[in-house]
Amino acid sequence: MNGLATVVNDSSVIAKRNILKITRIPDLLVGTLISPIMFILLFGYVFGGAIGTPGGGSAADYREFLVPGIFAQTVIFGATVTGAGIADDMQKGIIERFRSLPMTQSAVLVGRTASDVILNVIVIVIMSLTGLVIGWRIRTSFLDALVGFALLLLFAYAVSWVMGLLGLLIRTPEAFNNLTFLTIFPLTFITNAFVPLETFPGPLKVVAQWNPVSTLVQAARERFGNVPPGTELGSWSLQNAELYTLLWILLVLAVFVPLATRQYKRAAAR
């Protein structure tokens, strides 16, 4: 087998293994879904009335505004599965077994991140159905919507590689989960995902404007046609949300794919 065929074979074997795991432990999928569904209900029906949309819209308008934000948060949390899984494999000695096989070294990470995209696709389908039930609608074309979903998945894919690196560094799933909880919550809350940016105080507002999660949410809302009228786009990043988000995705991949791959070789060799 030549080089590329080997990478594809090995990565797909690893991806298949991880997908089997999703079917064996339904808790994994349920766990990924419970909190976003809670968030939709909590923000959509409990806090939503008090928050409102930039244009002073109704509670129903707020729910439409909210759903793409929840999508973003959900796929980012979905991406943490990568790191938790790798930490778990490190701890159980499975990485050691893989390392003793004549397989492509990068396949464990390539296969793992790929299978987590599939997990995220399942999650996003279920979340979209939930969104439709509470009144979220796609008001653009089918193609636009596809681009919107693709952008969410691509962003999560990039985050997967960051999480993969963290998983290799931390090595215990429990510690990993604590850390991601503490980092992903601020990352997804200091954004326009749940509240309009106008409501943030000065410096925090700047942080939120340039937070790539905000621009991801903005880009997704644009593609789904969910941007409330009167939304303030006070920064270059928000005015060019899609481009800015793509640049972030590329930057993260360019930095973290090599870093994680290197760490894989090292971490397993300790």
Added chain:
Amino acid sequence: MAERTGDHAVLARGLVKRYGEVTAVAGVDLEVPTGTVLALLGPNGAGKTTTVRMLTTLLVPDEGTVEVAGVDVVADPRAARERIGLSGQYAAVDENLTGFENLDMVGRLYHLGRRRSRERAWELLEQFRLTDAAKRVAKTYSGGMRRRLDLAGALVAQPPVLFLDEPTTGLDPRSRNDMWDLLTGMVADGTTLLLTTQYLEEAERLADDIVVIDHGRIIARGTADELKTDVGGQRVEVVVATDAEVDVAAGVLREVAVGELQVERRARRLTAPVTAGTRVLVDVLRRLEEVGTVPLDAGLRRPTLDDVFLTLTGKPAEEVAGEDDQPASEEASQKASRKASTREEGVRS
């Protein structure tokens, strides 16, 4: 001594691995003739696992060379991985996959192809008596079953050289016996095996050669019989009633001991390595009676791993690390060279 790799499945020279200040492996030479079994015997933290990991491409040595099945492990790890099977200290099976899926996955990663991987998985499941459990997730397996599955994983590609790191640690006696039978069968079929163990019994049961390692250094090597003779084939152990009698008994035992006499004053227990077994015990009891001492307890026992260390090093193990790969006492180093010559003959024949 033959040095060509054709005769050796494993050939390691001057292996060193340091972690900061700590030297985990301090100059280890190993040779495993093709088709034989070598046991690396030593306590926890002796450097056994580190050595195995260097031999199996998982760790790059700071110094030294390793050839496995004729392949330079450091220069071409991938080619080496195609020729080895490794089963680590903790059974590295995916508990969310079935037994079959675990082995099928390993086959695919050895690039056996879809069909051959499946066939091989079933063959191994049968060989390791896991056919009934093949479709159950490994989470439901007992410790012994997991170990067997893990070992099967190491054999998927029918590697000529097999490395097992403490294959029976944590197994109950029955599973341990099962594992030994399996390994014996594999070796009979021509596999070269290098295993690490903490148990003298395991080394004795499986290995052609035993290398005793401590503090990252080899402190003895030879066959089980050679080692046991060297540590004193058996021990006479005597417990006396009073402190005064300890000195009297020590005098008697020193005359029959073939190595250093061990005296535990608080327990009033004396242990002497001996070669002639029961005859010596009778002799000791007779002499003790002559000097008017009747021991509370007296008996013969087999040497333990502790005895091996005590006898071979002649002093606490920590001090050995400072010396150059040679046993500490004059007597022990003579034994070592005698053993070395025995080995040479063994290899030639």
